[in-house]
Amino acid sequence: MPAKVDMDKIVSLCKRRGLIFPSSEIYGGLASCWDYGPMGVELKRNVRDAWWKAIVHERDDVVGLDTSIMMHPGVWAASGHIDSFTDPLVECKSCHLRWRADAVEGKGCPKCGGELTEPRMFNLMFKTSMGPVEEEASTVYLRPETAQGIFVNFENVVTTTRKKLPLGIAQIGKSFRNEITPGNFIFRTREFEHMELEYFVKPGTDEKWLDYWVKERFDWYVKLGIRKENLRLRQHGKDELAHYARDCYDIDYLFPMGWSELEGIANRGDFDLIQHAKHSGKELSYYDNEAGEKYVPYVIEPSAGVDRSVLAFLIDAYDDEEVEGEKRTVLHLHRSLAPVKVAVLPLSRNEKLTPLAKEVFNKLCPNFVTDYDDSQSIGRRYRRQDEIGTPFCVTIDFESLEDKQVTIRERDSLAQIRVPIEGLDKILEAKLKGEAFDASPLWATREK
Ligand code: GAP
Numbered sequence: 001m002p003a004k005v006d007m008d009k010i011v012s013l014c015k016r017r018g019l020i021f022p023s024s025e026i027y028g029g030l031a032s033c034w035d036y037g038p039m040g041v042e043l044k045r046n047v048r049d050a051w052w053k054a055i056v057h058e059r060d061d062v063v064g065l066d067t068s069i070m071m072h073p074g075v076w077a078a079s080g081h082i083d084s085f086t087d088p089l090v091e092c093k094s095c096h097l098r099w100r101a102d103a104v105e106g107k108g109c110p111k112c113g114g115e116l117t118e119p120r121m122f123n124l125m126f127k128t129s130m131g132p133v134e135e136e137a138s139t140v141y142l143r144p145e146t147a148q149g150i151f152v153n154f155e156n157v158v159t160t161t162r163k164k165l166p167l168g169i170a171q172i173g174k175s176f177r178n179e180i181t182p183g184n185f186i187f188r189t190r191e192f193e194h195m196e197l198e199y200f201v202k203p204g205t206d207e208k209w210l211d212y213w214v215k216e217r218f219d220w221y222v223k224l225g226i227r228k229e230n231l232r233l234r235q236h237g238k239d240e241l242a243h244y245a246r247d248c249y250d251i252d253y254l255f256p257m258g259w260s261e262l263e264g265i266a267n268r269g270d271f272d273l274i275q276h277a278k279h280s281g282k283e284l285s286y287y288d289n290e291a292g293e294k295y296v297p298y299v300i301e302p303s304a305g306v307d308r309s310v311l312a313f314l315i316d317a318y319d320d321e322e323v324e325g326e327k328r329t330v331l332h333l334h335r336s337l338a339p340v341k342v343a344v345l346p347l348s349r350n351e352k353l354t355p356l357a358k359e360v361f362n363k364l365c366p367n368f369v370t371d372y373d374d375s376q377s378i379g380r381r382y383r384r385q386d387e388i389g390t391p392f393c394v395t396i397d398f399e400s401l402e403d404k405q406v407t408i409r410e411r412d413s414l415a416q417i418r419v420p421i422e423g424l425d426k427i428l429e430a431k432l433k434g435e436a437f438d439a440s441p442l443w444a445t446r447e448k
Contacts, residue, residue: 005318007256010311011185013318013329017388019043019339020186032182032189039388040310042339042369044193047309048172050336051195054220055170062168062197063161067149069174070130070140075148078279079272081125084243085144087180088119100180124177126190142176147301149173150198151272154284165286165297166209168199172306184257186307193306200297202288203270207247209300210267214249217265217302221251221309225334226316230254231262244271253312262312263304270296313337317389323414326379331389332412335432338389341368342428345381347397349374357396360406360421364394367425368432386411392428 014020019040023033036044056064076082088101094114101119109116126142143149150169157169175194182188201209214233222228236248248266252259273296277284287294317331335341342364346357357374364370371390373381378395385393395407406424409416419427 005256005315007185010256010314010318013331013387014040014185014314017384019314019388032179033191034186034189034307039339043313043333043337044306044310046337046339047306047313048193048195050224051220051304051306051309052170052172055168055195055197059168061163061166062170062199063157063163065150065153065157065169065171066173067146067153067171069143069176070128071143071148071152073138073140074279075152075276076125076141078275079148079151080243080275081141081144081148082123085125086121086123089122089180090116090119092116098180103181122178122180124179126176126178144177145175145303146171146173146194146196147198147303148272150196151276151284151299152280154200154273155282158286164290165288166199166201166205168197170195170197172196184255184260186311187255187257187260189307192308194303195306195309196301196303198268199300199302200286201300202291203295203298206267206269206298206300210247210249210265213300213302214251214265217263217304218251221253221262221312224313224337225332226253226312230316232259242266244268253315255312255315262308263302265300265302268299268301270298272299273297328383328386330386330411333389333391335391335434338391339369340371340385340388340390341392341432343371343373343381343385343390343393345378345385345393345395346374347378347395350398352401353396353398356400360394360396360424363421364425364428368428382409392431394424 017039018037021035021037022029023035024030052064056062089098090101090104091098092109092112092114093116095109095112097109097111099110104110104116107116108114125144127139128142130138130140150171158167172195173193174191176191179188179190182190199209199213218231218233221231230253232252234250234252236250241248245266246269248264250261251263253262273284285294285296313333314331317333319330319332321328321330344357344361344364346353357372361370361372373384382393389411391411393409395409397407400406404421405418406421407416407418408427
């Protein structure tokens, strides 16, 4: 069953509402590169924050890290990326387009039917040179995953935090892959952001922890509003496992182009620590005080893409609805992900309303991401906020000047409630936390 919205609608909404723009657009764009606009930057930050909160702040067995994008070239020799981070590439002898051999159905070029070259292995790492003189500079790579920055700091983190196993080290940051066939908007790009956790465990407990993390990560998407029926788990076959993996599950999402990987959770065993110990000459092991033994930990790795998660959240939240006889496009985003939490909307630009509306805005904006909009009709302004998924609009009308009350309009139910300005921040705070708030002493409910 295909997803309910096609990708063109998502791309168009993202452009129209300042979520995501094509990169370098005035120069005609750059293939597979995208820029996050004023709304997109908030959404992306909220996705990162939700991950960091669940993985680092709400646990005492995980710490964070932020390592450099360029690393010693020896890292990539040890990790196997120089030899094995490759895709089979074929080129059309007529139109010269290049394809991933494993993605081509049939024998000819998918574009023109021309004859294809024999596959050759193409390394996906971006190379650059470090230092002011190119000839003398040594080659360095832009990291294709953040994980290696974690492995090479394992010793540093264990010694400085004095934490015991199981211990997780988490990192969010940019990764780069010279993908042969990027595409599907921000699904597969050459520059993207990773959210990765390397969870170090005692060998023998790894299978239990793999199951644990598969469930945790699946539930994370559901808690943040993705419908369960649009998610599925898929275990990798032995022949598709990455060079470092003993076992791996994908969490797939039903994207418009069909079921595709949203996140991978791999059991990397002791592959990386052993490799780095061998190549660096430094011992990378752990002394387990309780067991009285030394061992090389195994690693469970939930690895997700920020951009791909943003795309899944957008697709799942998107709806074209008819309400009160009018069509609207709405993003039913989880309140914690919505780029703007509250919009302050004076009924009109009338000069009598502006001071009170500004006062309300100033009261709310230190605590919530708040938008102020007084252009065009109130109906149009509601539609605009619906399109970016703003959970609450606060309307200031002429009565507000007299009774110091305003109307809160809820995005999903469209319910409107009248509340005193005095208690507005408390009410919004509770609602944004998803808590019930007994406001009966404070407000009078008004018919829509
Ligand atoms: N360290 C393990 C690792 O990188 P992966 O399956 O290659 O594993 C993990 O990547 C996640 O990163 C994917 O599930 C996806 O969400 C995201 N990702 C990978 N390549 C991507 C790309 N070219 N563009 C956008 N996201 C990507």
